[in-house]
Amino acid sequence: MVIADFAFILVAAFVLICACVVVFHNKIIYSAFALLFCFFGVAGLYVFLNAEFLAGTQLLVYVGGISVLILFGILLTKNIEDLTSKEVSTQKIFGGLISVTFLGGLIYMVNSVDWKVSTPKPIENSPVEIGKLFMSDFLIPFEIAGVLLLVALIGAVVIGRDTDKDLEV
Amino acid sequence: MDNIFLWIAITLGAMVGLVSVVGIVSIYLERKISAFMQDRLGPMEVGFGSLVNAIAGKEVLREGRIGLAQSLADGLKLLQKEDIIPDGADKFLFKLAPMIVFAGTFSTFAALPLAEYFIPADVNIGLFYILAISSFGVSGILMAGWSSNNKWGLLGSLRSTAQMVSYEIPVGVSLVSIVMLTGTLSMKGIVVAQEGWFWNWHLFGAVGHHGLIGFVLLPMMVINFIAYFIGSLAETNRAPFDIPEAESELVAGYHTEYTGMRFAIFFLAEYGAIFVGNAIAVALFLGGWYSGIPAIDQANIPGIAPLVFILKTFVLIFVVMWIRWTLPRLRVDQLMTLCWKYLIPFTLFTFFSVAIYKVFIV
Amino acid sequence: MIYNQLETYLVISAILFSLGLYATFTRKNAISILMGVELILNAACINFVAFSNFVEIGLSGQVVTIFLIILAAAEAAVALAIVLHLYRHIQSVNVDEATTLEG
């Protein structure tokens, strides 16, 4: 199917370009919006991987939640007029070296390993199946995730409060 | 191959047409309803005939018009307006923002079940898809507010985002109750579960399907419906939850700096979002395309199903406008109080009730 | 048939991963570093979903991805709270300036 290929290349290029903008753009607000679009593109990749439910979750949590949270963080911690972030050249060189090494290693690994691939078949009604897995095989992680979210919620509120003023009340 | 492209083109064209028509009709209705509630007559001059005459350069007759083409004429006017981008604005994001807001609304139309075989994309996670994709518009609003380099724009967008993110919780929980009851995320499946007489609608507890015990569900579903309705009002920034664009404080909120066609796109997106919000309410609580009387549904009159659906939606839109021109604007703290102290506990209560019903009674 | 091959997804996720790594190494703004971490998490998510699709392991990969997303949400919330707190203390979100532990 040429159309599917074409669409896939579009989505993948979109994701990678957005990721590059996230990493290399000088204006942090541009990075944040690019991150948002990157998440959006990743949701598109999930659709290609027959994981529609996950794509929806990705949109709901990443695009609607985490990106907005990050944008709020930027707007609350920066002088809005001055949104550039300066880099140090030595870090750039070493960081680049390490990243490229990792990239090379990973791609080498991807190419060298003989993956035991089976032909993918879309699973009917995947939300139901995922729900069943949550309630059977992954019950304890599911409960722990719930507790973790609660802890994170409370912890974020406690840390984010204005140091001493609020606690005295 | 060709068929696929043709199908995509037709679907997209139909959706664009639907969004535009819905926007234009809602704007006209809003102007008329607001006028009637304030003892005015509203737009009375521009009829379709006079609009055609005006474009053709002929004499415009004033008699017998009730302003039917007013919003179309406004759209044409906005198209011709100068496109102003403020000097201090971030040009790229400023241009991108209205597109994203519109895309967020436009994409939700894809999963609306207008009739049994008239759904642009019948995804098996339809409801979830609508919820997820509508959160995409939030970022567009934030982008518009930040990029216009205007303090009112920024404040309005921050308020709007905070409001939309918090009201997603009661909306989501109240919808999950319905999903739990029907056992499917597909919009079509949810509507099909309400077939038959109108007491089968989820608003009335789907009594027909669950028997007399279904009356237990009735108060739960009414609470759910009201919670969802209030939440959708807040999600679409409608009065009384329109603090993001409170005129007396913020000029026009996040679209203060927008003019001409870009402003029109924001406007269209807003009314599109209202339509989608109420269409979900219709599909989930009010029986979707079923008229509530089996004889009418089984008569196989062509086009009756989408008509019933759209009529129901516009009844709800009328209520939305009615509320807008009745209630005063809420304060920010009142807004959050309503969400966290009233809506979320109530929706959680109904959620648990429906869960207990589903596990122990059915 | 690019879209139907496991390797494609793995390569995309590898590129995303190294980009995220580069961002965490070079950026000084705490929020930028957080963005890099999110990129790395997304790369991992893509891997999980890809394996879930192409290898006969059922839906476990997708379930793990959901846990990852939950983790990422919790992490983002707490990290941003910490960043805000840092900003209140040193009036900056530059991680190089947070040197109170150096003594």
Next chain:
Amino acid sequence: MSYFGDIAKAVSTISTGMKITFAHFKNVGKNKGTFTTQYPKETLTAPAFSRQQLHNNIDDCIGCKKCAMACPVDCIDIVTVKAGADELSDCSDGTKRRLHLTVYDIDMAKCMFCGLCTYPCPTHCLTINDDHNFIKFERSELKYKFSAYSPEDVVRIEKEAAEREVIAKAEKAAKAKAKAEAAAKKKAAEVAKAKAEAEKVETAPEPEKTEPKAKTEPVAKTQVEQVVEVKKEEVKLPVAEAKENEAKAEEIKPTEDASKEANSDNETKES
């Protein structure tokens, strides 16, 4: 308990408000309930004594420029040319017109609607009426031109006036000449007389000086009285006009007035 009390209160107050707005929604279009008019199609009559639009009945205007002098913002622009004898008809009240009004412009963009210009008008030709349709596309269009003459007429009139002036000047010069001659003759005669009555009595001039003073005072009083009388007439006139207008309005649109009353009733109820 106040938690559920609050909810109950919210429900009841919201429903009350919604009922009120729906009642208004229903009432529009019926005889009561619409508070606006469809402006270009139907207009409201302005209230009596309202000052909207200045109008000059140019056939009655004598070009005295009293209105232009009275205007605080100088929005009236008058240029006059002297007319020949019996070239112009008389005013409707019999006043003679001796001046061609080549320019009589009122700039309604400048006008502040004080109405001061209408009071000094001796022929009551400048009036302020209740026509309030001021919609124009250019600001210059708000300059209302009342002069009855076309530009060609103005040129002709000015030419004629100039010719007449030339003739008049010539006549004047001739007259002056004659006068001067007569005066010279008189002077000569007087000189002769003076020489004849060279040294006579000198007590006569004192009573002659007091007499004119006594005469001028009663004359001044009568002038003041006349002015007062004229003013009284002026005050009476607009009242009568207004009464006529009211009567006309009642004749034409009794239904509208009735609806207005109904509206005011509504308002009082609401308040």
